[in-house]
Amino acid sequence: MEFSGLAKEVRECEGIEQFDLGGYNQAKLDKLIKDCFSTPIRNKGCCATFCIGGGKATRQKYDPMLQKYITASLISVGYEEDRGASKETPGKFKHQHDTGKNLIFMHVFPHGEKDPGGSNDADEESEEEDPLARDPDELVQVLSLDDFKMFAAKKGTRAHYSYMSNMLTTYACGCS
Structure with a gap:
């Protein structure tokens, strides 16, 4: 169209x-x-x-x-x-x-189009590596202290703040 x-x-x-x-x-x-x-x-x-x-x-x-x-x-x-x-x-x-x-x-x-040629491996890899795409509970368990500090230092969106808050709450409570 x-x-x-x-x-x-x-x-x-x-x-x-x-x-x-x-x-x-x-x-x-x-x-x-x-x-x-x-x-x-x-x-x-x-x-x-x-x-x-x-x-x-x-x-x-x-x-x-x-x-x-x-x-x-x-x-x-x-x-x-x-x-x-x-x-x-x-x-x-x-x-x-x-x-x-x-x-x-x-x-x-808006919704974005998918790659017209099928799946895009580079996009899939970057999505898998994106910490925001992972569950906060899982991040607390798998991130090293240095990675966590780097992740926490990133300036981000409201979603980033929400994830950080959830991660810190989980970490502070010792919940998993």
């Missing part, structure tokens, strides 16, 4: 990219969300950030119901709202009010 305009830009996004939805109404937004997210996009691990509102200076640019419309549209194509959503949680989205910029954003973490 060939996409054009904003839908094409969103489907080709890499990393974190921001898109402005000023002037969008419900029908236009429903079509955009369906085109963008009803099928997996090419790039795994990206974040499409939509500007959906703001303060006094930008308020007239956005439909006051845009947040409800985009939430309903995303749910209709199988996405789930999750306040802790991140690139590690494809198929989720979250709302954010950036008080510094006085703008309202919807961050969408």
